[in-house]
Amino acid sequence: MSASQPSTQPAILGGCPVRPKGSPDWPLENLAVSEALQRCLADRSWGKYHGPNCKQFAERLAEYHDCEHIVLCSSGTAAIELALRGLKVGEGDEVILAAYDFKGNFQNVLTVGATPVLIDVDPDNWNMDANQLSDAITDRTKAIVVSHLHGGVVPMAEVIEVAQLHGLSVIEDACQIPGATVDGQKAGTWGDVGILSFGGSKLLTAGRGGTLFTNNAEIVQRARLFSHRGNESYPLSELQAAVLIPQLEQLDDANRHRSDNATRLCELLEVSNGVVPFRNPQTKRITKPGYFKFGCQYDARAFHGLSRVSFSEAMRAEGIALAPGFRSLHVIHSRQRFHKTGDLSNATDADQRVLTLHHPILLGDESDMHQFVEALDKIRRHATMIRRLTGIRSRRRSET
Numbered sequence: 215m216s217a218s219q220p221s222t223q224p225a226i227l228g229g230c231p232v233r234p235k236g237s238p239d240w241p242l243e244n245l246a247v248s249e250a251l252q253r254c255l256a257d258r259s260w261g262k263y264h265g266p267n268c269k270q271f272a273e274r275l276a277e278y279h280d281c282e283h284i285v286l287c288s289s290g291t292a293a294i295e296l297a298l299r300g301l302k303v304g305e306g307d308e309v310i311l312a313a314y315d316f317k318g319n320f321q322n323v324l325t326v327g328a329t330p331v332l333i334d335v336d337p338d339n340w341n342m343d344a345n346q347l348s349d350a351i352t353d354r355t356k357a358i359v360v361s362h363l364h365g366g367v368v369p370m371a372e373v374i375e376v377a378q379l380h381g382l383s384v385i386e387d388a389c390q391i392p393g394a395t396v397d398g399q400k401a402g403t404w405g406d407v408g409i410l411s412f413g414g415s416k417l418l419t420a421g422r423g424g425t426l427f428t429n430n431a432e433i434v435q436r437a438r439l440f441s442h443r444g445n446e447s448y449p450l451s452e453l454q455a456a457v458l459i460p461q462l463e464q465l466d467d468a469n470r471h472r473s474d475n476a477t478r479l480c481e482l483l484e485v486s487n488g489v490v491p492f493r494n495p496q497t498k499r500i501t502k503p504g505y506f507k508f509g510c511q512y513d514a515r516a517f518h519g520l521s522r523v524s525f526s527e528a529m530r531a532e533g534i535a536l537a538p539g540f541r542s543l544h545v546i547h548s549r550q551r552f553h554k555t556g557d558l559s560n561a562t563d564a565d566q567r568v569l570t571l572h573h574p575i576l577l578g579d580e581s582d583m584h585q586f587v588e589a590l591d592k593i594r595r596h597a598t599m600i601r602r603l604t605g606i607r608s609r610r611r612s613e614t
Contacts, residue, residue, distance in 0.1 A: 224589075224596050225531035227603065232589040233533025238574040241419050246460035253456065260453040263445075267455035272425075274462055275410075278393075279403055281427045283434045286450040287441070290389040290411025290424035291318040296448070297407040297426050298326045298357070299440045300433035301383045307356035308553065312342035312368075313561035314542045314568075315361050319387065320552070328356065330552040332544050332561070339366035339492040340509070340564040347376045350555040355380065361387040362394070362401060364509025364539060364570050365476060366492045367501055370404040371397045377405075385409060391504025392418055393465045398499030406430060412454065417468070417506055417573065418461045420454035472505045472576040479508065479576075479583045488516025489569065489590060507570035509539065518597040522567060524604040525593065532589035535575060539568030 223229030241247070259265030272284040287293050303309060305327035311319055313332040323330045333346040341363055358377055360368050370386065377384045384405030388394070392410050394401040402408025407430075412423030428434060441447045480491045492509040494501060512522045520528075522538055529536040542565035544558050575582050593600060 222592070224528055224592050224600060225533075226528045226600055227596060229592075231531060231533045232585045232592065236533040237535035237572060238577070240415060240572070240574045242574065242577065244460070244464075246464065247457045250456045250460055251453075254453055259456065260451075262452050265452040267452045267459065268450060271455040271459050271462070274459060275425060275427060278462060279400055279408065279427050281403065281408070282429045283427065283431060285426045285434055285437055286455070287424050287426070287448040288450065289413065289422055289448075290387070290409055291322065292448040293409045293411070293424040293426040294319055294359070294385065294387065295322045295325055296437040296441060297385045297409060297433070298322060298328070300426070300428075300435075300437040301357055301385070301406060302436065303328050303356045303383075306354060308352060308354040309356060310347060310350050310358045311543065312361065313544045313554065313558045314340050314540065314564040315342075315359075315363070316387075316389075316540060317543060317546065319359050319361065320543045320547065323359070324551065329354075330543070331355070332552055332554045332558060334556050334558050335560045335564060336366075336495065337560045337563075339494050340364075340511070340560065340568060341366035341492075342368045342373075343560070344369050344372040344376065346555060347373065351376075351380050351382070355382060357383040357385060358405075359385045359387060360405065361389070362391045362396065362504070364390070364492060364507040364568065365503045365505050366509055367391070367394070367396050367401075367494050367503050369397060369495050369497055370399070371497070371499075374404055383407075388504075389413075389416065389424070390506035392416075393469045394504030395500055395502040397497050397501060401504065402427065407433060412450075412458060415506075415572065417504065418458055418465065420450070420458050423450045423454050423458070425450070468577065469502075469504060472573060473502060475576040475578065475580070475583055476503075476505050476508055478580055479586060482583055482587045483510075486587060486590060488513045488594070505573050505576055507539075507572065508576065510569040510571070512567045512569045517594055518601065520593070520597040520601045521604070522569065524600060526569065527604065528593045528600050529589055532592070534586055534589050535572035537570055537572070539564070539570050541565055
């Protein structure tokens with residue numbers, strides 16, 4: 215059978231997709247979640263301000279993270295803002311962030327009146343480079359926001375060492391990696407405040423929602439004073455908490471499954487080129503990343519110049535939920551809105567080359583990992599034709 219026949223062509227060129235049913239829809243069917251919803255209907259807690267579910271979920275989170283205080287809220291973004299306010303970050307202060315990060319973190323710093331200070335990222339996993347921290351600190355620096363992204367982790371022991379030396383607060387954004395282990399500790403437990411998100415695509419999902427957790431009662435008191443205005447301004451509902459409780463109970467098993475498949479996929483990609491998985495720094499203690507996204511570094515040269523956007527489009531046509539990552543913060547914001555340290559060359563590289571695989575496929579089996587590589591190789595063989603097709607489409611869109 216020749217390579218030009220439809221059965222071996224990429225789906226974007228009219229061939230049959232590697233995964234005809236596409237990537238699994240998230241959230242997956244979950245009997246325990248269905249039962250929790252039925253209990254909410256039976257006891258009518260779904261419509262209450264103060265039912266049993268939020269209290270129980272907060273207690274489970276506190277036990278899981280071995281921390282004293284949980285503040286449930288409407289999103290991970292709201293949790294970051296509450297953490298900044300709880301740490302008394304405000305006008306005239308500076309907050310250090312990685313130049314490649316979720317833009318909501320940048321905007322939250324501006325919201326409280328502080329100035330983001332951007333530092334570069336590690337060239338191997340495009341997460342914050344802890345070696346850059348010291349050069350970014352000034353007499354106005356108040357806090358560091360550290361995010362673990364796309365299966366990458368930041369060496370938190372190094373971050374905390376710098377922070378303690380200079381008397382800085384640390385917010386650890388673990389929204390993408392609940393349950394992961396970083397340098398021997400649960401993700402989110404290193405800093406003054408840890409953050410989780412329960413957004414619709416996250417590993418723990420309630421459609422929306424988030425939390426901050428801490429051992430510092432003063433931080434919680436300030437956060438609550440800001441958010442309570444006769445009623446809770448950024449609430450997590452009883453119904454949301456109810457569906458999160460069984461997911462938290464299942465989290466460790468699901469994380470192991472995702473991690474095993476991520477390891478298999480890394481091994482398969484070793485014999486390929488052009489799509490390189492994130493590589494985390496070696497640490498003295500155990501690190502087990504989390505995989506809301508499986509991050510890769512894309513090299514268009516290995517695909518005859520096929521752009522990252524076109525490559526992602528072709529992979530999605532094959533039924534693989536692959537997409538470009540975030541835009542780097544220094545690229546999408548006015549230079550007047552932030553300070554920076556160094557030339558941010560690695561973050562510029564990340565802006566142009568990050569690829570992310572959505573996590574549901576990692577809950578499949580080994581054959582699903584082989585399908586990823588099968589689709590990739592299929593696109594590589596026809597990359598020149600795909601580039602021509604997507605180029606024609608782009609020109610037609612620009613003409614209209």
